[in-house]
Amino acid sequence: MNVIVVGYGRVGARTARVIEEEGHDVVVVETDNDVAKRARNRGFTVVVGDGSDEGVLEEAGIETADAIGGFTRNVDVNYAVCILGTKYDCRTVMRITEDFSSDVYDRYAEAVDDVVYPERLGAAGAKTALLGGDFNAIADLTEELQLTTVRVTDDAPIVGDHVNEIDLGDRGRIYAHGRDEEPMSIPLPGTIVEAGDRLALLVDAAQTDAVRSELLG
Structure with missing residues (x-):
């Protein structure tokens, strides 16, 4: 796939890296010259400019892109990126940076393919790391989905599996992975599960017990 990542901050940089690790082609769009230089140093093709400008996105190859994500800290820019992406039949992913009311969230969700809120997931992961425990349901994110964590036991059937095969x-x-006492982060496709690892999962709330049984045996 050809993917455009608009915004090379913490979220955009990590997203670009994970997508590239999976073998896809990534073009980064970034307004800040110093940040753009960092992206180039990591081997990415970079277009310097405002991602909400159609001309900039055309330079980034939106006419042949399969997907585009707005990952800046400016929600208006991210929304504009996705609206332009829709015009070119791209899959669109929009980052939001605050916990909007349900009607505002729904309005965004209706206009784009996916809305992500990394700060909320990150805060939940930090809370889980502080509380510890083998399997802890920490927050209902919607009426049907729940963010949960699991610490992999020595005899768990997933030991030795790649995270993207689970x-x-x-x-x-799987939203995050942690080993030893290191902070949890987005897992790379090649990450192999080891005993003692921590996994942050988003699953159907009604399937929490079934997931625990499947992962831990």
């Missing part, structure tokens, strides 16, 4: 159902996904 089946959590149609809507489940």
Whole structure:
């Protein structure tokens, strides 16, 4: 896939890296020259400019892109990026930076393919790390989905599996991985699960017990 990542801050940089690790082509769009230089030093093709400008996105290759994500800290820019992406039949992902009311969130969600809120997931992961525990349901993110964590036991059936091979159902996904006492972060596709690892998962709330049984045996 050809993917455009608009904004090379903490979220955008990590997202670009993970996508590239999976073998996809990534173009970064960034307004700050120093940040753009860092992205180039990491090997990315970079276009310097405002991602909400259609001309800048055309320079980044939006006409042949499969997906585009707005990951800046400016929600208006991210929304504009996605609206332009829709015009070119791209899959669109929009980052939000605050916990909007449900009607505002729904308005964004109706206009783009996916809305992500990394700060909320990050805060939840930090809370879990502080509380500890083998399997801790820490926050209902929607009426049907729940963010949970699991610490992998020595005899867990997933020991030795790649994180991207673990089946959590149609809507489940692994959001973060931690080893030893290191902070949790987005797992790379090649990450292999080891005993003692911590995984942050988003799963159907009704399937929490089933997921625990599947992962821990």
